[in-house]
Amino acid sequence: MTEILSTDFMQRAILAALLVGAVAPMVGIFVVQRRMSLIGDGMGHVALAGVAIGVLTHRSPVLTALVAAVIAAVVIEILRARGRTSGDQALAIIFYGGIAAGVVIISKAPDGTPANLMKYLFGSILTVRQDDLVIFAVLAVVIAVTTWVLRPRLFAVANDEEYARAVGLPVLTLNIVLAVLTATTVVIAMRIVGLLLISALMIVPNAAAQLFARSFSSGVRWAIALGLVSAVGGVVASYPLNTPSGGTIVLVAIGLFLLISISTSVVQRVRGNRHDRAEGHDHEHGPGCGHASVPHEDHVDYVHDGHLHAPHHGHYDEHGEVAPAEQTTEEVTP
Structure with missing residues (x-):
């Protein structure tokens, strides 16, 4: 680890991975809510055309890719809003047009x-x-601040555009903002994750977080944490393994997803089979014990101090609380 941190290019790569791992899930959560998980791929292909323009004109590929991706993002949302073509068709046109233009343009570069x-x-x-x-850091700050400030509005639009429009939210503007944030995230990530793989870092951590998160806010926090682990872990692992950083990052993210998926499944199964024991007491429940009995599936529960107790292999299981009115119910036999 010391050797990895001692090299300049690895220090820069890890810093870039921290930026990408943090902002990609922040934007990705709204993309997932809109069911447009592949929009990152579309933006990536258009950004490739921007990269090719930068190589051809001897300008910064990062800046030319950013311009191309942002323009494409705005065009897609305008086409969707006007209804001239559906979102997936617009995305497909941009998708294939971007990669075709990138291949042709870069072939003309010296x-x-x-x-x-x-x-x-x-x-x-x-x-x-x-x-x-430096450019990545500035863009990452812009993405983080914009997402944080607009998160309630972006959440409302992503979940129900019609409701958001009815309450007066500028739906088209917010959709364009989200598309531009997605395009910017793609450009930030292209050096580390790659244009063809960035969508995975936007989607997979969010998919993993949704398996156990109890709210939207906690889901975002967990997705960012998983994104950071995936990005930094993938970059660090790619150095000794001599593998492409992008592919390694995505494999780490998928590995975390599978681990969380299996773990949550096991926990749910264990909880489903587990039963809570009632607190110990000297009283023995049964017919004529003085406590109300309530038929429950294939057994009888007894009302005791506001709780439902059922005999089970030498102890009593806790089957929940009962309303005060039920505590005085006359004994009922099954």
């Missing part, structure tokens, strides 16, 4: 090679430069 595309498509820890890290 130093355009397939290797130039691969590091953006699947991520490479060697490509994170100091100036890129």
Whole structure:
């Protein structure tokens, strides 16, 4: 670990992974709510065209990718709002048009090679430069602040657009903001996770968090935590394994999802089979014991101090509380 942290490019990669791991799930939760989990892929393909333009014109690929992805995000939402084409059709057009334009444009660049595309498509820890890290940090702060401030409105629109429109929320504007946040997240992540894999880091941590989170807020917090573990863990693991950082990050995220899925399933099964024992007492329940008896499925519960007790293998099981009126019910025999 000391060796990993001693190298400059790994320090930059880990910092970039922290930024990506934090903001990707923050935006992804609203994408999941809207059932548009593949929008990150669409933005990634358009960002590829922006990267190609940057390579061809000798400008920063990060900035040209950001411009291309943001323009595509706005166009998609306008097309959806006007109803001229459905969301999935608009996304498909942008999806294929972006990657086709990227391949064609970069083929015209003097130093355009397939290797130039691969590091953006699947991520490479060697490509994170100091100036890129500064841009990533600024964009990540903008994403985090915007998401935090607008989270109630984004949540309302993502869950029910018609209701949000009825209460006066600017639905189109909020949808465009979310699309732009998604496009920006894709650009931040392209150096580390890759344009083809960033959608997974937006979706998988949220899917895992929803397996055990009890509220939307706790789901967001857990998703961010899982995103950070996946991003940093994947970058760190990719160094000794000599594997692409993007693929390693996604595999770590999927591994966490499977682990949580299995664990929650086991816990639910154990809880389903477990029964709570009533507090010990000297009184023995039975016919004529003076406590009301209540038929319950294949046995009889007895009302004792406001609780339902049922005999079970030498002890009494706790079957919940009863209303005060039920405590004075006459004894009933099954």
